[in-house]
Amino acid sequence: MTLATLPVTPEPTGSGAAACADQATLALYRHSPDLLLQAVARAARDDFPAWLTHVQPAAACTRPVRLAGTLTTIEAATGRILDLRHTADMPDGTIYKPCGNRRASVCPACSKRYQNDAYQLVRAGLVGGKGVPAEVARHPAVFPTFTAPSFGEVHTRRVKKHTCARRTECDCRAEPCHARRDLTVCPHGARLACFARHDLADPRLGTPLCLDCYDHAGQVVWNLYAGELWRRTTITIRRYIEQLCRERGVPKVPMTYERNGTIRTRWVLPVRLSFGKAAEMQRRGVAHFHAIIRLDGFDPDQPDATVAPPSALDADDLVAAVDHAATTVVFATVPHPHEPGGWRIGWGDQVLTKVITVAALGEVTDAQVAAYLAKYATKSTEVTGHTSGRITTDTIDLYADRRGTHVERLVDACWRLAHARWTCKGCGQHSDRWVCPVCAARGREALWPVPESSPFRRLGRWAHMLGFGGHFLTKSRRYSVTFAVLRGQRIV
Incomplete structure (x- = not known):
């Protein structure tokens, strides 16, 4: 039983709380700052069973969405109104809906x-089910990690040999962080050595040895372009396959399609790659990707x-394609x-x-991969402490500091690069604001916005x-079913 299915509210039964307190006391409880007393007052009301049934769909949600308005049921064929209700006639005057947020x-x-x-x-994309044929379990698939x-x-924190049962609760003895024979000092005077054996809860993990030497601007730009890097990587993998x-003589097949009223034929190779990807934020504040690549x-x-x-291709070819793409895909912003x-x-x-197998004969199984990717689907930047x-112009000073901590410098780098100085075409002044302040002082008709839509504005x-502005869990169209299908099956 998962947290989402726990009976957070009890089943509607008869209320006996009214016998424990008189109506005057319950009225005080209703406006008390104590949530327990508010709950007692709620349970003593006559409509408590109806209220329980009403809030049950969002009972476990910590911040449910409250909907108010009119619910109209209309017959599709005739347009006749079959039913008309207003939320004011319902308990609490609203409809509660779970927020649906993916962040834990x-x-x-x-x-x-x-x-x-x-x-x-x-998992459906690896073993079938949920509308995916079970034959996909015999298709070659790999599990690459791109850092x-x-x-x-x-x-x-590095451990040469783990003896723990769970990596999330690892208490194994780690190796020295950055052990050096010579105590190298950076140009800023910081020692580039650390002999500590960090544990999992050490707050220093992921922080630079020298904050001034670290390329914070380069890291946030890499996060920004990580999605484009992944797109180019998938293209390179497809081209390699x-x-x-072509080298192994796999024959092409004719594909017929229509364009502008004309039937045309194009010869294509009988292969298709399906992808699934989950992004994980590391402690240093940069994303890396865990992916599934299936050959169809x-x-x-x-x-x-x-x-x-085709029988001419196997999982080893996918491994070679991934290694080739990881070393050759490079571009400049x-x-x-x-x-x-x-x-x-x-x-x-x-x-x-790693090669994925269903029969537990390879390097990693389908269940392990599915659990690994699903775990990071609910994560964000919590591991960095942020x-x-x-963030807006009103709150940026709370989180950004050019001389502050590692995370504060990353936020500052994002804001500083997004608001780089530009030249106004109207007056020739330099500004880092969205609107030239000189032209703004002359009147709204003289405003000159930023001339180009730079990607760094994001x-x-x-x-x-x-x-990082990408999705934490993505997939190609034919890899598996969609979240909408799963939600629809659960509602039915």
């Missing part, structure tokens, strides 16, 4: 339900069907006033790819996510 730090109940759905979604490059040395098909076939007569791939040549965007050196909402919008 915001709503544990809704995030647990989201995590359970994510597990079913990911970000280094932006400076940070405090880490297609090249293998393609039948032009059934373009939406999931069929077996558009220029920025602080970095005219742009930032280099690419994957780090620590790329690990849990704010969207850093200000995603400063609370340390620059």
Whole structure:
């Protein structure tokens, strides 16, 4: 039984609380700041059973959505109104709906339900079910992990050999953080050595050895472009597999389609790749990706069907394709006033790819992969110690400090790069604001906004996510079912 299905409210039964207190006392309880006394007053009301039934759908939610208005039932064929109700006639005058937030730090109940759905979604793409054919269990699939490059040395925890039962509660003896024979000192005077054996709760984990040497701007820009890097990586993996098909003589198949009223034929390779991805925020404040890549076939007569791939390809070819893409996909961002040549965007050196198997004969099983990805579907930046909402000009000073902690410098880098100085075409003045203050003082008709829509403007919008603005769980269209399908099945 999960948190989302716990009977948070009891079943409607007869109320006997009224015998414990008179009506005057209950009236005082109703307005008391003590939640327990408020609950007693609520239980003593005559409509308590109806209220229990009314709030049951959102009983476990910590911040339910309250809907108010009119509910109209209309016959589709004739447009005749069959029923008309108003929420004012319902208990509390509102309809309660779960918030549906995926973050465990915001709503544990809704995030647990989201995590359970994510597990079913990911596992269905590996073993079938939920509308996915069971034959996908025999398709080659791999589980790669793509990490970000280094932006400076940070405090880490490394264990050569684990003897613990669970990694989340690991108490194994760690290796020294950064043991060095010579005590190297950076240009800022900080020692680039640490002989501590950090435990899991050490707040120094993920923080730089030298805050001034660390490339905070480069890290937040990498977070911003991580989604584009993943897109280019999937394209490169597809091209690598297609090249293998041509080298091994896999015949193409004709695909017929219609364009502008004309029937056309295109010859394509009978392979298709399906992807699933979960993003994990590391302690240093940078995202890395855990992915599932499944090799499918393609039948032009059934373009939406999931069929077996050609026998000439196997899981080892997927591993080779991932390794090739991880080392070759590199690009530069558009220029920025602080970095005219742009930032280099690419994957780090620590790329690990495991073969997925259903029969527990490979490196990792389908259940392990599904549980691993579902776990990170409810996470955000909590591991870094930063849990704010969207940051605005009124709240930026609460979270950003150019000379502050590691996370404060990351937030400051997001805000500073998003509001870089630009030249107003109206008066030639330099400003870092969204609207030129000189032109604004002359009247609204003389306003000159920022001339170009720079992608770095999004850093200000995603400063609370340390620059990462992508989804934490994504998949390709034909990998598995959707969250909407799972929710619909649960409602039915």
